[in-house]
Amino acid sequence: MNSKNGESKLEKTARNGAFGAPELKKGEKNRFLGEFEERIIAYLTEAQIKEKAIYPEIKEALAHPEAAKLIIRGDIAKRYISDYIKLARAEGLRFTRKNSPDFKGNIALAVAGKGAVSQQFAQIPKREEKLQKKGLSDNIIKNAGSLLCSDCWQELMEKAPEEKINYKKAGIFDRLLGTGCAGCQK
Template sequence: MNQKSDLEKYVEYGIAGVPEIKGSEKRYWLGEFRERVILALTFEQIYRKEALKVVEEKCKDKRVDKIILEDNVQSTVAEKFMELASKYDKDYKMIDTQNKLGEIALVLASNEAVDEKDVLIKQMPILPDIFYNAKNKKLCKKHMQMLKEEAPLFVDEFQEITFLDRVMGVKCGVCDKID
């Protein structure tokens, strides 16, 4: 057999300077080992209005134990994630990475190895402006349908106008129509 024992590997890694590699890996992932990371957002992504919703959905994943933010994230934005941590009972901390290795602004991590494959979001889900600027959270049939097709992640933030709403004169937050 050609397989090396754990001890041999350990010795080899030791020579190759694994502690160094692990150190930079941890700086990149805001103090975590990559194997514990479940989701990470870049600075560009965290300032998008959809970021909070994306992170909140992921917080429902029981493996997530903590939310970590890079120290340079604007405090008004950081506060929202702090509230999220408290709502979902996750630990929250801010890390000053100093040696900036990446553009990572936020990490959701487990306390143990989870080996999640895709932790970076290539394409952030987008909530079209018409919904973001809606006057209220009630939608006519047409706009609810549009929301389901274009931004399914956000469907639970809105409701379709009901019979009772109609009686009460509630109008669609997007188009002002009643059905």
């Protein structure tokens, strides 16, 4: 019996045996680290993942009820992804590193569900641009991971409280030791 394209069942079986079964939406899967786009909750580009700060949107996506796994492109150095792996583990999610010469684009990290998800954040906007729009001072934005004085901490909490995971509030010991605030350079 012939199929729609005139190929017999035997010919189809032989072709699939030699070349593999045809893959559904292969181009889309190569763009999204081996996943269908409708399964992706959020993702970061290579440039974003290499920033000093963690993207709180990824933390939120990992906590999403439909999140099943964190996917990381295999060529990304561990120093850039270790904090994201810790966040995934804290949520009880597995993570996987995937490599393929067929991957296209600059997606380096993605949070995916088991099936199609109801809410997609898609690509997260660049952190610096997002925080500038919120009116946060450039010194605070550029010094992620640093200590902030009470005034700068207050500014952060008023304008971008989700970013508190990327900073430390200076305590009394920091002031006694003379550790300066990165936000206002005090």
